[in-house]
Amino acid sequence: MLFMAESYDFASIERKWQSRWQRDAAARVRGKDGRPKYYTMEMLPYPSGDLHIGHAKNYSLGDAVARMMRMLGYDVLHPMGWDAFGLPAENAAIARGIDPAAWTTENILNMRRQIRLMGTSYDWSHEIATCEPEFYRWNQWLFLRLFERGLAYKREAPVNWCPQDQTVLANEQVQDGRCWRCGHLVERRNLSQWFLRITEYADRLLADLDRLPGWPERTRTMQRNWIGRSEGATFAFAVDGLDASVEVFTTRLDTVYGVTFLALAAEHPIVAELRRIVSPEHAAEIEAFAQSMKSKSELERTSLMEKHGIFTGAYAIHPLSRTQVPIWITSYVLADYGTGAVMGVPAHDERDFEFARKHALPAVTVVVPPGDAQAVEGRVFVEDGRLIASDDFSEMSSERAREAIAATLEARSLGRRTVNYKLRDWLISRQRYWGTPIPIVHCPSCGEVAVPEEDLPVLLPPGVTLRGEGSPLASVPEFVETTCPSCGEPARRESDTMDTFFDTSWYYLRYLDPHNDTRPWSLQRAQQWMNVDQYIGGAEHTVLHLLYSRFFYKFFHDRGWVTGPDEPFSHLFHQGMVLRDGEKMSKSRGNVVGIDETAEKTGVDAMRLFLLYVTPPEDTSDWTDEGISGRVRLLHRVWRACLPFFERAAAAGGENGRALPQAESPQEKALLRAVHVVAKSAVEETLSRRFHYNTTIAKLDELVNAMTSAAGTTSESPALLYAVRTLPVLIAPFAPHIAEELWERLGNPQSVHFEAYLEPDERALEVDEVTLVVQVNGKVRARILVPASIEQERALALALEDPNVRAHLGGKTVRKQIYVPGKLVNLVA
RNA sequence: GGGGAAGUGGCGGAAUGGCAGACGCAGCCGCCUCAAAAGCGGCCGAGGCAACUCAUGUGGGUUCGACUCCCACCUUCCCCACCA
Numbered sequence: 043m044l045f046m047a048e049s050y051d052f053a054s055i056e057r058k059w060q061s062r063w064q065r066d067a068a069a070r071v072r073g074k075d076g077r078p079k080y081y082t083m084e085m086l087p088y089p090s091g092d093l094h095i096g097h098a099k100n101y102s103l104g105d106a107v108a109r110m111m112r113m114l115g116y117d118v119l120h121p122m123g124w125d126a127f128g129l130p131a132e133n134a135a136i137a138r139g140i141d142p143a144a145w146t147t148e149n150i151l152n153m154r155r156q157i158r159l160m161g162t163s164y165d166w167s168h169e170i171a172t173c174e175p176e177f178y179r180w181n182q183w184l185f186l187r188l189f190e191r192g193l194a195y196k197r198e199a200p201v202n203w204c205p206q207d208q209t210v211l212a213n214e215q216v217q218d219g220r221c222w223r224c225g226h227l228v229e230r231r232n233l234s235q236w237f238l239r240i241t242e243y244a245d246r247l248l249a250d251l252d253r254l255p256g257w258p259e260r261t262r263t264m265q266r267n268w269i270g271r272s273e274g275a276t277f278a279f280a281v282d283g284l285d286a287s288v289e290v291f292t293t294r295l296d297t298v299y300g301v302t303f304l305a306l307a308a309e310h311p312i313v314a315e316l317r318r319i320v321s322p323e324h325a326a327e328i329e330a331f332a333q334s335m336k337s338k339s340e341l342e343r344t345s346l347m348e349k350h351g352i353f354t355g356a357y358a359i360h361p362l363s364r365t366q367v368p369i370w371i372t373s374y375v376l377a378d379y380g381t382g383a384v385m386g387v388p389a390h391d392e393r394d395f396e397f398a399r400k401h402a403l404p405a406v407t408v409v410v411p412p413g414d415a416q417a418v419e420g421r422v423f424v425e426d427g428r429l430i431a432s433d434d435f436s437e438m439s440s441e442r443a444r445e446a447i448a449a450t451l452e453a454r455s456l457g458r459r460t461v462n463y464k465l466r467d468w469l470i471s472r473q474r475y476w477g478t479p480i481p482i483v484h485c486p487s488c489g490e491v492a493v494p495e496e497d498l499p500v501l502l503p504p505g506v507t508l509r510g511e512g513s514p515l516a517s518v519p520e521f522v523e524t525t526c527p528s529c530g531e532p533a534r535r536e537s538d539t540m541d542t543f544f545d546t547s548w549y550y551l552r553y554l555d556p557h558n559d560t561r562p563w564s565l566q567r568a569q570q571w572m573n574v575d576q577y578i579g580g581a582e583h584t585v586l587h588l589l590y591s592r593f594f595y596k597f598f599h600d601r602g603w604v605t606g607p608d609e610p611f612s613h614l615f616h617q618g619m620v621l622r623d624g625e626k627m628s629k630s631r632g633n634v635v636g637i638d639e640t641a642e643k644t645g646v647d648a649m650r651l652f653l654l655y656v657t658p659p660e661d662t663s664d665w666t667d668e669g670i671s672g673r674v675r676l677l678h679r680v681w682r683a684c685l686p687f688f689e690r691a692a693a694a695g696g697e698n699g700r701a702l703p704q705a706e707s708p709q710e711k712a713l714l715r716a717v718h719v720v721a722k723s724a725v726e727e728t729l730s731r732r733f734h735y736n737t738t739i740a741k742l743d744e745l746v747n748a749m750t751s752a753a754g755t756t757s758e759s760p761a762l763l764y765a766v767r768t769l770p771v772l773i774a775p776f777a778p779h780i781a782e783e784l785w786e787r788l789g790n791p792q793s794v795h796f797e798a799y800l801e802p803d804e805r806a807l808e809v810d811e812v813t814l815v816v817q818v819n820g821k822v823r824a825r826i827l828v829p830a831s832i833e834q835e836r837a838l839a840l841a842l843e844d845p846n847v848r849a850h851l852g853g854k855t856v857r858k859q860i861y862v863p864g865k866l867v868n869l870v871a
Numbered sequence: 872g873g874g875g876a877a878g879u880g881g882c883g884g885a886a887u888g889g890c891a892g893a894c895g896c897a898g899c900c901g902c903c904u905c906a907a908a909a910g911c912g913g914c915c916g917a918g919g920c921a922a923c924u925c926a927u928g929u930g931g932g933u934u935c936g937a938c939u940c941c942c943a944c945c946u947u948c949c950c951c952a953c954c955a
Contacts, residue, residue: 740894820936
């Protein structure tokens with residue numbers, strides 16, 4: 043051997059191209075050059091410190107999509123930013139006695155470096171960080187637009203309070219009765235808080251899910267369930283001995299004659315009044331029960347399933363039967379759903395049944411199954427059926443009875459048909475520092491006054507000592523003490539900050555126009571770029587971020603700030619998690635795969651290929667060191683396949699040999715086909731938005747195998763040269779560094795990422811010969827090699843000639859012949 | 872309790888009505904090497920000497936033909952969960 047062949051040195055190749063791409067701003071959008079727009083983005087990260095492998099999977103996929111779409115001729119906007127406000131920064135600041143801004147900035151610097159280290163193609167000229175005044179002033183501006191429309195309001199209500207994080211939480215942020223962030227049990231507290239009236243949009247948020255075919259079905263279903271629409275009726279029971287009534291909501295008006303008690307939540311406003319009219323003993327019991335409910339956490343009250351309750355001593359009058367029913371206070375009625383009171387129908391509701399049995403309340407059967415009416419006596423029957431013992435409504439079907447009873451209640455002004463939602467208004471106040479100050483001033487005479495637009499942003503005061511208790515901003519006199527913008531008298535500034543989900547409900551619009559200092563974004567930019575064509579991120583945001591964003595976008599649409607469809611994300615894709623050797627990665631387990639180490643050990647091209655190859659992107663992937671070494675091997679094979687052509691191809695000039703050559707042999711034909719099979723897969727997986735690049739990369743393996751064996755027999759074939767010249771284009775979206783390096787070494791002056799992707803060529807994809815499977819009665823009995831263009835007659839004749847086929851036919855007559863061109867013949871005897 | 876997704880070799884997966892197991896990982900054998908690594912070539916679901924038979928969670932069904940479609944069941948994972 044005269045000299046050592048140069049081997050694939052991923053470290054220097056990756057370093058070289060990352061700095062060159064950054065210098066050339068290679069991923070900038072092109073602007074108006076007639077190409078169709080494509081807005082694709084990944085969910086922006088929280089700057090927690092280090093990029094983890096889950097981010098890497100998200101961005102490997104997102105970057106492959108962006109690069110594919112660019113090479114397919116689109117003007118691609120692919121931005122990145124930072125979800126930079128939030129509790130971890132504040133907690134880190136408390137623990138270390140530092141400024142959350144400093145901690146956040148440091149993390150952003152590190153993670154931006156790591157995202158670049160992955161060789162991703164983001165257009166950094168659109169970068170945003172939500173903690174910067176030039177971003178959050180527009181949070182405040184948008185809040186004021188919501189406020190002036192009555193969609194932002196302050197109200198005292200029982201809310202979720204996390205004692206660990208010392209702040210309130212939105213419903214969506216309570217999981218299994220615990221804080222989504224720290225896992226601490228959530229308490230119930232009555233506090234005055236800011237809400238956004240998302241319930242105003244409940245109907246549209248629900249109905250429009252049907253107009254999002256580009257969203258995963260499970261995500262739409264989960265949102266549907268979360269919104270939880272139910273149709274029913276609301277009607278009132280008069281309280282005996284009191285000039286007041288209690289409204290109840292029900293979806294089962296057909297069971298109304300089965301009511302044997304009325305059940306109230308402990309917080310129901312009528313409870314205080316009842317205490318006045320009942321005996322002192324009952325009043326004392328009511329007080330004690332209400333107190334015991336108050337002291338219990340939401341989880342204890344609702345998830346422990348034990349149904350507690352007491353009789354109040356008061357009675358209500360059934361609006362239809364005019365009978366007396368006892369009024370109970372129970373643990374299982376929710377204060378903030380429906381009316382906070384329910385009609386108790388033990389015979390036809392599981393929960394009422396359980397409660398009635400425990401407290402010896404009677405059950406009255408009023409709906410029976412069509413067949414055996416006796417069968418349900420003494421048991422709970424929750425299905426629809428035929429009514430009995432229900433005055434004029436007896437003998438009706440449940441469905442008809444619901445209509446008829448509702449009509450009667452409406453005619454007599456006793457009630458009305460109503461729709462209820464599980465969705466509650468979105469609580470956005472947070473008693474924390476590191477978030478957007480709510481731009482409101484509380485004036486003793488004027489009430490809640492909006493901070494004038496010219497005074498925005500209300501800046502977060504710097505240098506606040508954070509102790510992790512109390513409301514940090516409330517303890518800063520220079521911040522809180524102000525004058526009323528309306529009357530000029532002394533007033534107090536609102537000290538709550540916003541939930542960070544406010545920031546991420548519209549950040550995709552700020553990306554479009556990140557430096558606009560007169561508006562959050564311009565209508566022109568929104569018209570040019572919205573909607574987001576592809577959004578890729580984890581499934582954990584299904585009912586949080588993705589629902590809030592839809593709400594905001596509909597509001598913007600109604601105000602005319604965006605045009606076109608009133609949904610922000612036309613296509614949504616959830617990538618799966620990444621495990622390591624079947625286990626979750628965590629610092630405590632010590633099994634975290636670091637981006638920096640991986641870049642050093644295997645290179646990021648191999649990492650990107652592995653993450654896309656190991657599973658379909660929506661599935662959970664398992665990171666193994668052996669697995670990634672398979673992708674490293676592939677890249678070495680790619681390199682070696684191209685290596686002998688560096689000098690020759692460069693000398694021949696980049697543009698030569700781009701046309702599909704004539705295949706001189708079956709092997710060459712197969713090689714050319716393998717090239718176009720990769721292209722076909724890549725294009726189809728991209729445009730279908732299935733993104734199963736695992737199959738594309740498997741075909742790339744096959745191509746490289748074919749190139750390796752072709753090189754073993756002939757090194758001068760035009761087909762092999764064509765494959766070598768085309769390979770960098772094929773792999774550019776998935777392994778961008780090696781693609782660029784090979785492209786340059788093969789004599790191309792311009793970046794491979796500006797090339798058009800290889801258009802799958804039908805001539806290259808077609809085959810001359812196919813293996814026809816011959817079945818007899820559905821079982822494979824022969825395989826015959828035939829010309830691809832074979833006629834049906836001829837194929838059947840050849841099939842019948844096969845000795846094994848004849849043996850299995852055993853002389854019987856063929857009753858039926860199935861012929862699938864290019865695939866199989868089935869002879870049914 | 873409700874809803875959703877999924878069950879295929881030792882492992883990740885491919886095939887979505889037409890040759891089950893592409894491609895890779897692991898393993899085994901060989902070549903190369905003084906040796907090892909790398910690389911290259913081969914084998915790799917089970918049974919059988921073979922012809923073949925069996926095999927995609929289980930049981931049915933539709934079909935010339937089912938991993939794929941339908942029904943029932945089992946298992947796993949995820950989400951919601953006293954929402955009247």
